[in-house]
Amino acid sequence: METLLQFMKRAWNNFVDLLYPVSCLGCGDNLTPNEEVLCVQCRVKLPVTDLSKTRNSGVALQFAGKVPLDFAYSYLTFSKKGIVQRLIHQIKYKGRKEAGAVLGRWFGYELKEKCEEIAEANLLIGVPLHPVRRRQRGFNQSEWIANGLSEALQIPVNTTALKRTRFEASQTKKGKGARWENVHDVFAVADAEAIRGRRVVLVDDVLTTGATLEACATQLLNAGCASVGILTLAAAR
Incomplete structure (x- = not known):
């Protein structure tokens, strides 16, 4: 009552x-x-992706031969001027961070139902922003998405184990080669004990070339985590 x-x-x-x-x-x-x-x-x-596809999905194949992953999933398909672009814009540039958490929660419930690999994961890490960018924006959208995933999946979020060491301009208009050159050495593990032996899941907003996630995953694996999976709210066509 x-x-x-x-x-x-x-x-x-x-x-x-x-x-x-x-x-x-x-x-x-x-x-x-x-x-x-x-x-x-x-x-x-919403253009929800087929989460029954993992090893042979376009998301997973984007990292094939570059970095070993447990899995790679994206919740939505991103297209220019579509609803997903509007959502991402509202989250990142209009301060609607709570929308990231809600969409992350929806994504998490879908994963829990359809993707058995997620049950082995035990730590979520949002792709970090440089402190300057974080101050400019006021928050890290990837952490808010991770918080929503955490609520659905009951997996803790770590916000300090991985850091961004160099401030870079936006990569929106850069190609894959330029993006990799821009990010391959700008991430570092700040707390190796927090990730050692853990099955880590990297969380980001949009997967484009995959260069940022590849750079983060490489650092985590080199620092001793057991494995890395990738979850993004959206993936570009």
């Missing part, structure tokens, strides 16, 4: 929603009290 405090809290939240309605990040319509981030219509339209 609902307590008086719970009733008052729900009534207050409903009142606030009436005054300051929360908008769907997909279409801009007001969300109902039972919706998060996206309205039902936009959530149904």
Whole structure:
């Protein structure tokens, strides 16, 4: 039975929603009290990937012969001017970090149901930002996605074991070769004990060339973790 405090809290939240309605990040319509981030219509339209494919998926094959991975999964397909691009833009540049956590949670429940490899993982690490970039943005979007995954998968998040040692400009317009040159030596393990012998999962927002994740995974494996898996919220076509 609902307590008086719970009733008052729900009534207050409903009142606030009436005054300051929360908008769907997909279409801009007001969300109902039972919706998060996206309205039902936009959530149904999300371009969710086929998580039954792992070893032979485009995501996994992108790292083949470069770095050994336990698995590599992406939740959504990223395309220019599509709904996923709008979501990522809202998360990274409009401060909607809570959307990253919600989408991470949805991703986690899908993984839990469809991907048995995830059961062996025991540590989540978001791809780190340089302190300068973190101060500019106010948060690390990959950590918020990792927090959502953690809630669904019950795997802890570590935010200090891996660090970015050099500030770099945005890589959005760089090709694969340039991206690798830009990042291959900018990550370092700051706490080897925290990852030694652990099955680590790297978390990022969008997989493009894979250079950043490859560089991070290489550092983690060299520092003694048992294995590395990769989870990204989206993957570019």
